[in-house]
Amino acid sequence: MDFLKNQRLGMRSVSLAGSMRDGIQNDYLDRARVRVPSELVRAPRAPVATTSLDLADTFSQPAAPPIFDDASSAADDVLSYRSSSLGLPGGMSAAGLSAELHQSMHSDNAAPRDVTHELPDVFERALGTTDGSGASDKQFFVLSAAGKPVFTMHGQEELVMGLMGIVHTVVNYFRISGSSLNSLVTSMGSSGQSTAQRFVFLDRPPLLLMAMSAREESQHDLAQQLDFLYSYFVSSMSRKQLSRLFARRENFDLRSFLMPADFDTLHHICDSIANSLRPELLVGALRCLPLRKSVRQSLHTLMLRQLQDADPTDVPKGCLLYGLIVAPGGQLCSVLRPKGHTLHTTDLHLLFSLVFDRFQNLQPDQELWVPVCFPKFNSSGFLHCYIKLLPRPGDDLGHATALPDIVSVGSHTASTAASRQPSFDVPMPNEEAAKRPRCALVLISAQKEGFFAMKTLAQNMLADLEARNLLKYLYVSWDTPFSMASIPAPLVNHFIYKSKRHVQYYAPPTTAWVNQFSNDSSSSTNADSTHDGISVNTKENYYKTLMRYYSHIRANAVAEDGKPFNRSTISFVRWTTEPQTADTNGFVHGPTIVTGVAWLTSSFELYLVCNNGETDRNAVLGSAKNIVSWCRRNESRLFVHDGAVF
């Protein structure tokens, strides 16, 4: 074991030196180097059940202290990072080093700061529930203009029918009097101390949609969510068809027309809006898979070449409108588009939700040809999408000889990656391999008969991707995302960076911390409870808490109507509790200090949540600056610029 320990430390220092030397640009090459031995090291320790994940996590984060502008904040960052890395495998030496560093940095500071990665929940619990999942602190209604229920997020339709009736009456009343109902905001307390509920109505005949929220979301947020829901209806049946259905009979029952899959998808959309970490709608941007610039460029070149080189008899000119490669979770990898045309963010969100939520059981050997209406592109017509999943390298080989390190790493991180988006947790016990999320190739054509042309094109592209080993890079990038630790801001728990020019955002994965959470909680709870249940619950809570922080941080920089307070705003929010508080169970908690920052400029938006206990505003600002400069430096990796334009 000693030997192994030394070896581990040795590898650790290699990785440290490696990343020091090459900087983060060589990020995943380092990881690949680290990962092989980490697997080796882990093997003998496998019987100790709880350590395996910790170890891997620790190793997946390069421990290299990043380059800082400010020396003292750098030291703080390092410390907070170290003190928080539970299960640090450095043993005594690392602890000693940490203590020493701490001593030297804080010789004038009597009380060391207690900074943890755990994100405390400072928000009031939802009424009547203890887990904060408050069954109906959020509700969506969709009804027809004649008042017939179409969809409800919660509750039996029979029960909410009465409420929908009121919505219908009220909306129609105001419509008749020449106006239209947009919102309803209630507040409680004799002096209106706090907003209790927000209702937003979206009247898009023949549909009428309503969102209700007792959370922090602003009216603008809710309006965005409704627009997305409405867009889903349009995307699945187009506005033309929708109007036609109701034109014949105003009291047409749309429920009979929709398929169970439609309801599933609607529920899924609502659920992901309400309960998971999906900032897409909040910031109104698209998410991209971080890829090395050269890889992305190769993808673009390849797609473009395949299109241009294609035999005009197989692939007629103008048949293809858009081509996309998308990683699971709706992360755009590359885009092929005609000059002067782009797809709207909402359209892409809908498409990704279609690929990864509705057709989540799609197998790599299957292909899909589906008509989809892109509401923002053309709400009255359909485009046709050819969807095919990209095989993982090694899928068809059946064994791990081709790329042993990647596969073994893949099998491990894929499960954690899947858990990153709870929605992708589709257990398929028989086929372990099939469980792994896959990237998808989507080719969009305006021609209904274009299937074979698209199929040919896709096959060519796929063959080329495999030939050039690009799939490997794609999956490595997906499996080993940037961790928070590779970004020079360890004070920060999580952040969202939106580049306004690209209309894309980047948020680091939460995997590491979430797993740490689940481990902590599962080890400290009863052996009877199922681990999965707890970890999912904790994860969900973590996502929800994070989203609440973000909504609120955003509310401090953006007004109800979605307009930022200022052209350029930087706004700090901090929540603190008394040093010692006991909860209802009598557990005494330490002080909570959570700082959030919203930074809006004409070129970017940054929202960040700091680790618990961080108090130095200048250090936080330093971290924010670091993130911005890091994101700018890595812009070509994080975002898709123009795509391949033909």
Place this chain on the structure above:
Amino acid sequence: MLDFLTIFNPKFSKDEFDTHKQLLLYHTFQEGQEYSSNEKLSQIGIIQAVWSFSKSFENSNGVERNVIGLEDKKIYSLLVEGEFFVSLACSSSEKEMVGVENHYFSNLCRCYDTFVLHHGLWKSFANQHDLTDRLNEHFIPFWKDVDLLPHLLISNGLLDFWSSGFKVADLADCENASKWETDMTQQVLLDDTSFLGLKDALIYHLPPQTAHKGFKNYGFVRNFTTDFDSLPQISNWIHQMNTVYGRLSSHVIAGNAHLKGVAVEEGEEDDHGANVSPADLQTSIISHSKNVLHNLTLPISFAYDTIQEVGNMTGVSNSMSLLTSYIPDWSWYSQSSGSASGFKSRSGFLISPLSPAFLPDSYKVKQLHLSFHGQSDIYNTIFWYYDDILVVLIFKPDFAKIRDREYLNDLSYKLSLISKELYETQLIPDTSHTDDFCYALYTKSSSQIRSSFPLCQMSDSEDASALELAVNGLDQFLTASINRKSSVATITVDHTPFAAEDDGTGSAWGLGLMGQFLQPRKPNDNKKTVADTFLDSMPFEKLSQLHQDVMLFLHALRTTKKASDVREEKLIRLNNGVLCFISEDIEKVAVVVENWFNPKHKFKPNSCESSGLIDQMKLEARKWYNNNAS
């Protein structure tokens, strides 16, 4: 732009045949717009429907307000006494001001509070028609004033965020600060004659906003009982009057003053008034007064009677002698109390039994529904002023001495000495120092607001000059007698005419108007504009923009659903280079703003005692925060 105001109580209707009974008041502010009773009922029906709809969802306990956002207007609804709805609809076609609902709700609450102060709880009315009449008298003039002067709505600026809060004067600390308080307690409150009758005395400092722009020491100074529940309501009422009319006068407090727009069709009337010969004057005054009354559409019969009475008297003589004989003259001591700075201190009763007998009762004793220690009762109040100090004396209803001339004279003398003391100790204007920061501190338990933010009041008179303060006929008579140039007292909101009119009148005004008159007579008095804070010199537009910005930032506090023991701090730099800090905990909300560009910006936060985001502010602001709010 106001659309309509309606008050209703769904409980007044038992079945579907008497739905009209629930409607207590419906008034439309749109000229020429008439709704049938059916339309009115359908409007209140829909407001109720929306209300009960929101009640069917989670988190609806304790909801007392809602805002229905329509495309072209908003409907603000307030639930009072658990069953009465007050709804105000305003068109929001013009560029929507942010946080405007705070202003509307604040004004609605204040309007309701003032009503309760004067007439008691709505539930306590046995007769529904009585209630409707009173509501008519009270709510409609209030909102007409707002409709006329839209900037009144936002005049409180960000203080409207706390609709139940009232402004407290922040006085300078002074060693013998408590001397006047002791005197007040011993000589007035515990005095043998008034001990049993005088329930409480409220002291306000209400400097006019022109002379002293600072708002720091404006407001409630103190009272002398601990369990006076109606303090916020009465303070806000006084503040409201002072804001709307610029200065408090007997008429204002008696409820006989209202703002009135000079409508186009009155041009003829005005010309007539200007060219009129003295012989025609009285008839002109009377006819004009009637006209005013009709325009106001107020069923204030007593005010009308007054005018008749005055008219009869003026038939005998239009000199002031008759009137002044009714009015006691206090000049014998007010002259002696004139301060060294050259202006004369003025004092006297605004509302007291000493006012002339022909005046209605509201000029003699103001009966208010006040609550002490949870017990609500009707108390007699009289109002007394000394320069910018207003003293409200609350007497028990059975205290007969209140009508004793001797007693009141004595009381007035004592109060003037005490006020002088207060002036000399705690109200010395500090011209040497201007704060680099502004603050507002709201204490949740007592609803007190301490603030140094200047109010958003229009100081230039261009808009205001189109308005007249029509003091239901009475002042027309008084001023016309003295100054025959015009038949209408044009008391504009920018206060200068007050001073100008005072030139010839002195104490002959008789009924009383608060404040010192200092402008015209002292051209050499090179009095600097006193500024409490760096914001005081800001022009109106910028100031109101700042108030809006801060309000917006403050408004986000409403959306936080944080656990009650969590303190929230926020820091933002606003567009105009103002740094704004807000903190809220279980007890209070503090707002601090300072100029971010100030070159004096030198600070080094002490990292050991890092207490939060306030550390980014300058030393002065931090000191204030640490002493007062943290």
